[in-house]
Amino acid sequence: MARMTIRDKLALLSDAAKYDASCASSGTSKRTSRDGSGLGSTTGSGICHAYAPDGRCISLLKILMTNYCVFDCAYCVNRVSSNVPRARFTVEEVVWLTTEFYRRNYIEGLFLSSGIIRSSDYTMEEMVRIAETLRAQGFRGYIHLKTIPDASPELIERAGLAADRLSINVELPTDASVRAFAPEKNPGQIRSAMARVRTTGEDYAETSWKGRRRGKFAPAGQSTQMIVGADAADDATILGNAHRLYGAYNLKRVYYSAFSPIPDASAVLPLVDPPLMREHRLYQADWLLRFYDFSLDEIVTRDAGGMLDLDVDPKLAWALTNRDRFPVDVNAAPRDMLLRVPGFGAKIADRILAARRSGRLGLDDIRRMGGRVKQALPFIVTRDHSPKGSLDSADLRTRFVKPKQMELF
Known part of the structure; x- marks a missing residue:
């Protein structure tokens, strides 16, 4: 068998890493040295991102150290029983690749995960050595390490001192599914x-x-990932688990990864189209829970089967269900109610609060601030607009439902 080149390994192990969504990098600060030396840096709010059409971050060198694994997780393409080509980087190869990609400005950091080889401690030690070697060589870019849960506390501590962010995946929404x-x-x-x-x-x-x-220690915090659609967990269960994880472990992000049938898939898993729109709605709902003071019961109810509405975003779905709370007068409403208007984000709400001190606002003012006026129109009152009876219209919801070919795929 011909020996694999580093290019061959890169092609194989970067492709194998694509199933891990938890690779965002915002939240860290620039690493500097007093004498100005060192290789590269991040920006104050984290490195810049590029996104694939499905929303996954691609700005990092995102690879596995190896796709050999002693575990047999049914949902993982790299499980021990999977019939896929295998490869393994050495510590020196990952350090060299990261440095060379970084020098050429192709990447601004490294996301490193791995299958489990020999033991959890052995694998974690190799990954930590990569991060520590990069730092010792003056690398000041972003590093995100996937942490192995049963690795020793000493290794996890070393990982956090070398990396900007650590992630430990809970994998699936319920303990029973795991x-x-x-x-x-x-x-x-x-x-x-x-x-x-x-x-x-x-x-x-x-x-x-x-x-x-x-x-x-891990200045950008920790994150986790849940696979969506591999088991029977509904959206209420997924979001409820995420809400508990945020509170209990001070997570920066919970990532939702739409399950996609993998090569050489296990027979215990469903053959389904990747539920990308469901993943998208979960991210929107997650945002409402974290930054808009929505409760879980407001976003998804058991009356709806515990599932989010795939046709409209969660805030709009709530507004359509709670029409008695509208219309909202943008010239008088408090911030918490402005945040509940479809088409208004936190920045728009703050701009409205600041601008209305100088006079009553109209639709053009809202539009100049960046508000999505078309979506907000039935739910607001301004100086020059009143929705009148549109809130009572039976076809109000249909105005916001996009044709199927326009949906996120």
Whole structure:
């Protein structure tokens, strides 16, 4: 058998990494040195992103260290029973690739994951060595490491000191699904590792009596990922689990990855089209929970079968169900109600609050601020507009439903 070149390995292991969605990098600060030396840097709010059409971040060198794995997770293309070509990078090869891509300005950082080889500690040690070697060579770009839950606490601590963000995937929305599809993984152990990352980060953030911190531990925090559509969990269950994870482990992001049938798929998994629109609606609902003070019961109800409306976004779906709360007078309403208007985001709400001190606002004013007036029109009152009876119209919902060919695929 011919020996694999580094180019061959890159093609194979970058493709194998595409199933992991949790690779965003915002939230870290620039790594600098006093003498101005070092290789590259990130911007103050994190590196720049490029996105694929399905919304996944592609601005990082996103690879697996290896796609060999001793685990047999049914949903994973790299499981031990999968009949796929295998490859493995050495520590030196990943360091060289990252540095060379970075020098050429192709990437602004590294997202590194791996199958489990030999043992969890052995694999985690190799990944940590990559991050530590890059830092020792002056690399100041972004590093995101996928953390192995049952790796030793010492390795997880070293990982956080070298990387900007750590992620530990809960994999599936329920413990029962994890046990069914990934029998080698322990949901409790996954949560314990996430708790360890949180407490270690808090420990490093505490200041000494001199006002100094011990160091920077995963300054961009931690994230996780849930696969959507591989099991029977409904959206209420998925969002409820995400809400608990945010609160318990201070996560920066929960990523939702639409399950797609993989090559050499396990017979226990469904043959389905990737539910990309469902994934998209979950991200929108997640945003409402985190930044718009919506409760889970407002976004998705058991009356709807625990599922989000795929035809309209969650905020619009709530507004259509709660028409008695509208119309909202943009010249008088408080911020929390402005945030509930379809087509208004947090920035628009703040701009409205600031601008209306100088006079009553009209539709053109809202439009200049960046508000999506067409979507907001039936739900607002302005100086020059009143929806009149449009809120009572039986076909109001149909005005917002896009033709099927316009949906996200």
